[in-house]
Amino acid sequence: MDEKTLIAKRVALELRDGNLVNLGIGLPTLVARYLPAGVNVFFQSENGIVGMQALPEEGMEDDDLTDAGGGPIGAVPGACAFDSAMSFGLIRGGHLDVTVLGGLQVDQEGKLANWMVPGKMVPGMGGAMDLVSGARRVIVAMQHSAKGESKILKRCTLPLTSARPVSLVVTDLAVIEPTPGGLLLRETAPGVTVAQVLANTAADLIVPDDVPVMPITA
């Protein structure tokens, strides 16, 4: 199983039946494929729908039904559409149970940077700041390192997405939970040792005596 699949599968285990979930573009989108049996969730797309799903097949596109990237999607029976103010009312008002977002950096306090690299990439924050400030649970799904450098740092060097800590960080090496006391190592990926996680993490980690392996099977 490749790293992205591993991350997506582990994140999927965090979703509960009936949850309203918003998946960011890229890796987080994969989470939808790995919902555990018996867990039915509603996916929101912040451009204005609850109940999005993948397009069933080519040739079924509707020009008026797209995801936040502008790509064609489908909708489940019972989907509902609304304007942007309502869409972010759901996000900011605490109605969104879970958002899964990509990350550039996460710091020791659990704060996320994922929307810009000054001088290089200034795409705009889109809905990311509202999602991180408003969702009940914010799960970061990302590679643990990029170009050999840890993305989990003592302090983010990139501009923050929110001053609010995220709820959980899932990487190809570990599951890490930001707590008031610091970053808690919750799980390691299959075949990865605690020592490997520590070696690849630039932030301090709280390591309990027993660190279970992610309950992921192929």
Added chain:
Amino acid sequence: MDEKTLIAKRVALELRDGNLVNLGIGLPTLVARYLPAGVNVFFQSENGIVGMQALPEEGMEDDDLTDAGGGPIGAVPGACAFDSAMSFGLIRGGHLDVTVLGGLQVDQEGKLANWMVPGKMVPGMGGAMDLVSGARRVIVAMQHSAKGESKILKRCTLPLTSARPVSLVVTDLAVIEPTPGGLLLRETAPGVTVAQVLANTAADLIVPDDVPVMPITA
């Protein structure tokens, strides 16, 4: 013609084709009957509709279609329904062209009191404060005096509805326009002299050389 009809007819002359208009309960409601020929307006009821009209006949009531007093109404073709936040967005946001409201008192600066009499009548302001603060034009339609006392005073003794002056006051004796310089006597009612208006007004009035009579015919 009775006094209320006179007032309603005169107010109706203030409405322009295409206006969005909100009529308060009581006397203001009568205005709808006297729209000049060629003037088509939309009536808003703040409980959530644009395009209200009188019920065409008994037996046509819809339990889900009422005015702000809870009484059954009809709707014109092209009417639209919405929630209370939107309804007051139309009012507060300057989309409502004219509101016509009853009044208890109007003061020298054009400020209106029309929502409570401390110790006697505390009905709540309902939509009145938003209407007076938000409508493009606020027209007060009221008797000039009550129980022999002028309702147009130097200073309101009752709690104000808004700190914002109203646009026009139409009574059974006169049309008065609040201006930055004071209350301007614009018209007298048919058969009423300027002296009679002055005698019945406790506030100072600016009286131009020429005060026309209200252009009202039976």
Added chain:
Amino acid sequence: MSKVRTLEDAVALIPDGATLMIGGFMAVGSPLRLIDELVRQRKRDLTIIANDTARPGQGIGKLIVEKLAARVVASHIGLNPETQKQMIAGDLQVELVPQGTLAERIRAGGFGLGGVLTPTGVGTVVEEGKRTVEIDGRTFLLELPLKADFALINAKRADYLGNLEYALTARNFNPIMAMAAETVIAEAQDIVPVGVIPPDAVVTPNVVVDLLVAKERRHG
């Protein structure tokens, strides 16, 4: 995980002393079955957030007459003399809020906003005790969000998932209240299968509705 509950079970979840938002405008669009059941189960010390208290024997007015409310937040109580009587007697605490401000305060509660900046009420008794904010030379009142333990909602139609659709002026405060409460209980004139209400006709998304009151059995 079905959201459907009997009327009795749904109302049984509401404790004495709860804060309730109740939709409707002069009882039009009010959840009349839920209100009757509140009376039957004699829920007390309620805080009621609603546009008005209707008339004495009607909708929310019944809760007033039965003295089940300890506090009311409303824009208008003028057509219910009983509300005024209890208020003057000191038995009922009443906070009067301009109607547009009430709508925005409820919306702010449900939409995660810190408050509302409105020109309505500036320079009146409504301003008393409140902060004002100057913006571009204009003065606005800072009005605080409203939230509730329960929102009791009336809809024209619901589907099995809890998507709600409203009718004409019966919509009023229902959609914003459905966003602003910890638990949202909806009663609907019709309940239809999922898919019957098209996505663009849904006003309240199923994800904010917690419980749907079952219709009364007509047969058997």
Added chain:
Amino acid sequence: MSKVRTLEDAVALIPDGATLMIGGFMAVGSPLRLIDELVRQRKRDLTIIANDTARPGQGIGKLIVEKLAARVVASHIGLNPETQKQMIAGDLQVELVPQGTLAERIRAGGFGLGGVLTPTGVGTVVEEGKRTVEIDGRTFLLELPLKADFALINAKRADYLGNLEYALTARNFNPIMAMAAETVIAEAQDIVPVGVIPPDAVVTPNVVVDLLVAKERRHG
């Protein structure tokens, strides 16, 4: 008093330097005919308030490529490298606003509110230069209302009076923008007689729509 104008006449009303709100999300729900006509008439120095600048050859992206915009207020420009290029070169001023804040600022402009109090952006670069307000121990940013000279709106259906109905995710910013501009110009995929769109399906009331763009003649 008909609101119907030809595409050419409607766009001719827009002066150079105007502030435009333009509906749509990655061109979905954008008024594509109006945008093309802005390009054809070469309206310049525009301030564009919109969710995004789409892609270079698409929707609002065309206005960027043609260098007709002097300023953009948007939440996302990442899929239009031309916007970023002009911004970095200093030819285009870009204000980036969190998407939910952008929606509320536009709504506040149209709903007569003094501003928006949002937790979004607190403690980030978005906070720079802005006032904060403490409410019940939490910090909120005071974000100011947005208004425009013109709103360019795309609807699924309009009736002759200008009542508008939207489709699925093409709704997005259109309804709130239709409330926040001095002059609202709508183009619709279908135009139908008054009464065809039922009152509960209308999302934008006719009274806020000033002009409706006529359909192109297909016959004769």
